[in-house]
Amino acid sequence: MPDSIHAGHAKRRLPEAGLPGVADARVLPDDSFEAAWSSVFLADELKDRLLQTVASNIRLRATVPFEALPLHGVVLLTGRPGVGKTTLARGLADKIARVVGGLGHWAFIEVDPHALASSSLGRSQRSVEALFGQLLEEQAGQGPLVVLLDEVETLLTDRAALSMEANPIDVHRAVDAALVGLDRLARRHPDVVVLATSNFADAIDPALASRADMVVQIPVPDRHGRRAILEHTIAAIVAAFPGAAPLLGGAVLDHAAQISEGIDGRRLRKAVAAACANDSCDPERVTADDLYASLQRTREQL
Template sequence: MSVPGDPLAEARELAEARGRAVELAERRLANARADARSLAQANEKLNATLREARGSLVGLREQLEALSNPPQAHGMVVGVPGEGLADVSVGGRVLRVAVVPEVSGDGLQPGAPVLLNEAMMLVGLAPEAAQLDVVLVKDVLADGRLLVSGGGDDEHLLTAAPEASSAQPGQSVAADRRAGIALWVVERTEVNDLLLDEVPDVDYADIGGLGGQIEQIRDAVELPFLHRDLYARYQLPAPKGVLLYGPPGCGKTMIAKAVANSLAEQVGGGVGSHFLNIKGPELLNKYVGETERQIRVIFATAREHAADGRPVIVFFDEMDSLFRTRGSGVSSDMESTVVPQLLSEIDGVEGLSNVIIIGATNREDLIDPAILRPGRLDVKIKLDRPDAASAAEILGKYLTAEVPLRTPGDPDPGRHSEPDLRHPGERSLGGPGEADPGEPDLRHPGERRDLTPTQYRRQLIEATVEALYATTDENRFLEVTYASGDREVLYVKDFVSGAMLANIVGRAKKSAIKEVLAGGPDGVRLEHLLGACADEVAENEDLPNTTNPDDWARISGRKGERITFMRTLRGARQVNP
C-alpha cells in the first residue's frame, strides 16, 4: 500500500493502470478483428447468394420473354420486287412484306425459306422445309416456267428457282406447289443407273466368227445414217429396231456395243453417237406405273440426245424379262401395261428419229409378237453357236501374236516324254484316267521342219478346235429324248460358245503363268489348252437341268422338237440307261 503523497508510488499505480488499459484495448481490438473476419465471410456468402439469385432472375426473365414472344410464321420467297421488300408465300397466300436490314441481300432469292414476325415483317432465314413435293417436268415454257405433273391428271405451272432453272422434260424436281415454285432438280439414281451414256470401246475386229451377222446389222443400222440422201431418194425408212437372239455367250452384247462404236467413229469423228444400255431386270418396280415411267424417261433421254441428228442406240439386254407375251400366264400381269408403253414409244405420236432400238434375248419365243412385227423391231438376227471355223477365228482373237508361246523345239529340261506324232485331228478331250502323252509335236509325221511362232499358233488353235469338236465317245455330253420317242446324243461341240472359248484361252494363260512362277518354261503350250478344255467341260457338266429339260434346251439354243427327257453322259451325274 502506497504512502499518501509518495510520488513514486503514484507513478507506479498510474503505470499499472495504463498497462491494464492497454491490455484491455488489445483484447478488444483482437475481438473486433475476429468480428470483422466473421462479418467479411458472412458478407461474401451473401454476395454469392445474391449473384446466384440474380442469375436465376435473369434466366427466368429470358424464359418469360421467350414464352411471351408471339409465334413466327414460315414462308417462302417467290420474288424480290425491290430493296427492302419481298413477296412471300405464307400458307398459300402471297404477301408483300418489309425486310429488316439484317437479312437483306443475296440470301433473298426465289425459293428461300424465311421467318415472319407478328407484324408480318421478314426477320430472318429459316431452315429448309421438312417435306416437299416431287413432281415430273412435262415441258419448259418460253418464259422459263415449268409445266409439271404431280400424279394422276394434275398439272401445275411452277416458277423455277435458280437451282431448278436447268430442269428438262422428264426430270423430277422438288417443289412447293402451294407457293408455286420449283426448288431444285431431284436426281433419280434408280433411272440414271440404267443409262450408260457413253460409247463402248468394242470394235467389230474384236468379234470373231460372226461375219455374216455383223454384215446384216451394219446394213440395217449404219447404212441409213451414212447414206441418208440415198435412203431419202428411194423413200426407204430406216429400221426402228434390231433383235439379236441366240444361246448365251454368243456375242449379242458385243455386237450391240460394236454398232455404237462404229457409228461414233463414222458419224462425227468419234463423238457422234450415244449408247444407252438398259439393264432390263432393274426396270422392274413393285409400284404400279413406275416401270412405265422409267421407260418414258429413257426414251425422253434418247430423243433429247438425238435432237441434233446424232444416232442413239437404246440397247435392251435380256429383253424377255420385260416384254413378255401379254396374257400368256408365264409371269404377272405387269406386261399388260409395260408392253403397250414400249409400243407407244416406238411408233406413237412422238417420232423416234435417229434412235435405234437393239434388243438381245435368249428366249425370243417369250417376247410379245407385237414388238417383233415389221415396223418395230424390223430386223431379226440369229447368233448361233460357232462351228469349227468360227471357233478357230474366235480363239485367234484371244490367242494373239503377243501371247508368249512355247514351240516344240524350245528346250525344256523338265520334260523327257516322247513326242505325240499324231495328226491334230486325231485328238479329243480324253476321259478320266487317260495317260498324258507329254507335250505333243504338232507337226504331221511327214513334216520335219521347224515351226514358226505363227504356224505354231495356228496349229495350236486347230488342235484345240479339233479337241472340242471331235465326235468321239469321250466328247459325248448329253442324250436327249424327244416327244416323238427319238433319241439323240449331243456332243461337247453342241454347247460351245464364244464366251466358253474365251474362258478356255484364259485358263490356258493362267496355267502358263503358274508354270513360270514355279520355275518352269515360259509360254502357252498345247497341254495348257487341252487341259483348259477338259476343265471347262468338266465345270459345265453338271449344269444341264434334267428336271425341266425343254426349258433348258430352249435357253441353250435347241429350238426344235420338244425334249421330254435328258440324261447326262459325263461326270458324277452320269445316268445309266
C-alpha cells in the first residue's frame, strides 16, 4: 500500500467498527476496491460517464452556488439483483479518490440501512439524524468522503406508498431526516459523494430521485459482457485448477455466452462454480458440457 495511504490512515479518524449503521469504513484509494471496478463488465462509455460526471460535479459544487446549481453529489444506481451495482459503487469510490486530487485523503463509509430501523417509536428517526448529523458530518469535516447507501429503498422508502396504519409515523420521519441530512451535506460539503443502490427503484421516495445528479440503470450483461464475465471467472479457477483450462477456449466461451442470455453477472459466476460440481466433484476435470448444462439449468430457474 502506498505511503500516502498509510498517512491517510493516520490523519483520518474513521468510525469504529460496529457503530450502528456503519457497515464499512476505510481510507481510499483501496486496492480491493480497484479490483472491484475491473470486475464489473459494463460498456466502457457508461463507466467513463459515471466517473467523469462525478469528478466534474465535485468541481462545479466547489465554485458555483447551490441555489444556482443544486447538485447534491448523489448518484443512484438501479437494476436487477446480481448485476453488480454494489461492486460498481465500491469501484467508483476508489476511482474518485484516484482521479480527484488536491482535496486531502478520501474516506469511504458504507451505511447499513437495516441497522437504523427500529420498532421503538422515534428511534429510527434519531438513528438517522445521528448518522447524518453527527457521524457523516464529522467525517465530511475531516476531508473528502464517499458514502455508499446500499439498498437505499430501506432508508428512503416512498412515503406516498406507506400506510399510516401499517407503518408508524417514525418511518415517515426517518425518511424526512435522511433527506434533510442529504441536503445539509450537499450544501456544506461539496466534496461529499453519495452513491446509492437499489433493486427496487419504484420503492424509492421520489424526493431522493429528484436529488440525484445522475440516475443509472445497470443492465443485465449483453453477450460481450457475459463472455467477459465467464472468462474472468474461469481464468481465476484455472489459476488454481489448471485442468479446467479447456474452458478458456474461444469457441467454448462464445457458445457459453450465447446460451446464457438473461443471466446476471452473479449467477453467471455461480453457474461456473456449479459446473465444477461434476460427477467427479473435481474442478480439474470440468468439461465444456458441464458448463453448458450448468448455464442451461440457471436459465431455466430465471
